[in-house]
Amino acid sequence: MKLNQFGRLTPNTATQLKELDLIGFDADPDLPFAQSLAKNYRLLFPEALNATQQAQALKAVAVDDHQTLATWLDTEPTSMTRTQFYAVALQLLGFHPEFKNLAKSIAQMQNAQLPTVDADLATTTTFLEALYLLLNTRTPKLVTYLDDLANRGFFEDFQADKQTPQYLFFNGKSQAVFDPRQLIREVVWVESDLDTDEDGQRDLLETTIFRPKATDLGTKMPALFTANPYFHGTNDEQVEAATHIPEPNLVVKTQSHTKADVTYHEPEPLDLPRAQASGETQTATSYASENGIYSLNDYFLSRGFATVYSAGVGTQGSDGLRSVGGPSETASAVAVIEWLNGSRRAFTDRTRTTTIKAWWCNHKIAMTGKSYLGTLAIAAATSGVEGLKTVISEAAISSWYDYYRENGLVVAPGGFQGEDADVLAVDTFSRLKQAGDMLGIQAKWEASLHAISSAQDRTTGDYNAWWDARNYRNHLNDIRCDIVSVHGLNDTNVKPANVIRLFNGLKNLPIQKKLFLHQGQHVYLNNVQSLDFTDQMNLWLTNKLLDVDNGANDTIPNVQVQDNVEPQTWHQYAAFGPSQTRTLNLASDWTSERSSFADNATATFKSEHDTSASFEQAIIQPTSAYADSRLWLTQVPLDHDLILDGTPEISLKLWIDAPTAILSVRLIDLGEAQRFGETASIVARDGYQLGYDFKTQDIVEFAPAKATAAKLISYGHVNVQNPVNAYEIQTVTPGEPFNVHFALQPTHYVLPAGRQLALIIHGADMAQTIRPTAVVNYHLDFANSFLKLPLR
Template identity: 50%
Template sequence: MKLNQFARLTTTYSEQIKALQRIKLLDEGYEALSVQALAQQIFARFFPEAHSKTAQNEQMQKIQATASLNLADYLAGISTSFDQRTFYNIALQLLGFKVTTDFQFNHPRRFMAKVGIPYVDQPVLTQELFLEAVYLLLTTRSQNGLLYLDCLANRGFFAHWQKATAPEFLIFNGKTQPVFDTQNFIREVVYVESSLDTDLDGHLDLLETTIFRPKETEKGLRVPVLYTASPYYKGTNDVDADLHNVDVPIQAKAAIQPNLADLKTGTNQSVPAAREPLGETTEPELEAADDSNYLLNDYFLARGFATVYAGGIGTRGSDGMRTCGSPEETASTTAIIEWLAGNRRAYTNKTDRIEIKAWWCNQKVAMTGKSYLGTLATAAATTGVEGLKTVIAEAAISSWYDYYRENGLVVAPVDCQGEDADVLAKLCQTREMDAADHAKSGALFEEQLT
């Protein structure tokens, strides 16, 4: 096993003290406390699920500090310093490592050096060194991979923040902390107006957009957004019958020169005018029935980031036609960012033209996504759209051609043999899931796909 430490900021001692006080692990006036009183106070707070001194003491009695003393008894006997070896006997147990199974008791540094766990390399921890060791422990990854502070958060360490009257972000070692109540989020749907009319109905395509944001935005907090452009968000169609048979012999073909004039690649239709709003509101009309479904986004929900999902043109709830890898697909992706940045209109429904703004957004957007989702993030990034600050694209492609073609042959992902761009478009043209919508758009989609 190797624990690779990463993403830890190196900070000064004074910055560490301020951070420990910011998360309320360390009180004002701590300097007047003895090492014993300070250690008893801090270790008790490492058990946020225990709501009385007796319960805290019982939890500390489960931690073995020395060969003969548990943590509670050891703390009762110290005075002006803390033995380093004992501290790390305790720390490894707090991190979820087991004595004998994972490390040899009274030899914690051997194990820590082997797996890459950092430690304060001094045999005796004075008050200052003890607090440095505590800060380092909070930013250390536990046996299950989470930072120790994240482990504490999962056990209720930040519960009191959710009751604050003036909500704010909490930063520790450069990272936002999970101080927002994910059980009390606002879930809403709006319809962003694009600059496209891909279904040729004489109106700009409206794009259904699902939002999850902290309740604290209603108290004036402005938050950044994690936006995932997901053509799969509202489901997918069954396209097994459209997969091509790949179990055929490969034969050489004579080169041909196509007549490019025969290729119909679009229309010369003028783009319709934008809708004129008939009113404005800050209250959405439709509550999101779907859930957030990208785990990275879920991780940041509790940390104060809003999460936004949109399938784009041709997907269920939106207007338009799905065209994989096209400029129109990219434009429908960036339209959501433009609305979040205050540069595009959205409406509460598709009919009444009541405008709603992303007033709760601080106009800073990051895109997330894996595979097709990450591909759309990459496409959006190439446009330089205002408001997009970064993308976190996982296993994304950057060339649609190279994804489906190699050395003159059609290729496909391992689990999708017989697929091509037309099949992927059919998979994601989920307007057909609503029968009445499919009746309006199905024939035109097949014509455009051809």
């Protein structure tokens, strides 16, 4: 077990003693050594409610292989060896070392990547320094030891003698001194500037707030806002009916476009009347019955951060229609932020008669969330809205074209073949769940859905103004807040290109930007055991939303990447991307038995009764039913480790016997080996506690799975009629050579010595592209084809 930690601060001794005193320890350096140990060790058992229970707890801990901590403290020691201190520490942290192995405590701490002091404890000050470090050390329960103590009641009475509840900061982070069981749960309706259902009234946006009771007692708190289109559920039955069957024909494109043709222009804002409210209140009239959906938000409730959810325009409880990442959805997220920053109205109910302010908010907001949720956080950030101080987006889309399209092709997000923007509109239009609400909106909804289906253009797959309106990277220069991006290197749903193109686009902006890349698929990171993501985000949000000068910008590495070979190992870099590139010629640097193939993948897919998932595995195997529908190129086994870091690019010269075709490329790690599974395994069910007597979540970890012969490293697709970009086309004449150049998915990948690189060139991708039935013959000119690899 490796408990990597990058969010821990190392203040000077005076600061450490001051902070220990602040949280209730006796930090007097002049106190006799034995007395300091006796007093402070007893405080590490907050569940022990009297002296008798504390004494019993001390007896349950061994200091070495022949005496308990209680017995040893009775000897009134004048010093403590490192081995003794960490023998005790391992047990306090939640490890279970055998008593015969306590003498190996230093090695066990180091094996777990846990910090230790450098010398034996000979003075009270050195004991207090070791105690401070221990409190900031991670436990197998994912949290720090002080967090673990808080989860057992250490801070239960912290606010008891305070007229106005106060924050507590330790090691630069906000501590769990607010009771998460005493939440004010309420719903308000934020007034937007939209009228997406064209009823002549401003769309109201239902917004749910969970805020600690301390806000009613005068404590102003920041807000963690999650724009969650799924908050009121999804329309699964309707989605099944709306999902597209992958088309059997790839059209021949005849019309090219210019950049001007595909550029979106914002329409003039609507001049909408404002409701004439007759009163104002601080008391909501609707109880929030829905629960929060993100454990990171829940973790911060006890640390003095309110959490806010809004499903947005076109969802149950709100007005309007969905636009699938369009400007109206950005505007609805921004409207909620503006209510939180004090510049926009909300009402206590849909009658619009009584207004209510976010009077409890300190006007500092962060946005959080994964996938569509994180996407809307990025969208809101590009507005430059005041009060939004930071975004923590995970597996987020930065351009919707890169989600549903690629280089002039219709593609599907991994695992959802046949999904498209219109399908997602159906899925998230939760107003469908209320029959009474739909009585007056059905016709508008059907017209809106038809417009989305037409504008998304499944016929050509080209980039157009509709997609341009959903390209948030067009507006990166408007971002004013700091950005934390999290993404799975094996995410085939929101592919890594979305986050890397965003991160690269932020490079020259005067904001802070951090990047986390893990080995998983489309998942959150905060409950992965090997990384202190939650603790780092505590440092980050305490700085951004509570104005604590804790050095978060410099302490948190710019880029953190999980290794794909060594379990539970994370690397820190100043930047993402290669230090050098290597260009490989497909003729001289690779070996292949042939340079031509006929793409019969659709017929094989049907005869093999494959699914998208089984195709993904079959196409990359050395022996495959799809062998005749691909080219298989290999290199000799490596004599040294190779680290890919960045975006591979491929340039191909070829000719085909048709006027159009799909071209797909896969880069493969070849060789029998145990590789990481793309789904994290449960380490401890409900082991991650989010607060004292509060919610829990499973602790998970990515680990090597059973041995396989090959693993996908990166991949890409292109419509051969789109060799330059996704809106200009070339005419392909059967039998005449042409060139294409396109990027594969970005990656960070360690290829160990002894393994091989393999390159697969094929046609239609049964898992991601449409599935043409026409057989196309491909002929590659390897001598004039190249693969450029980014290397660290």
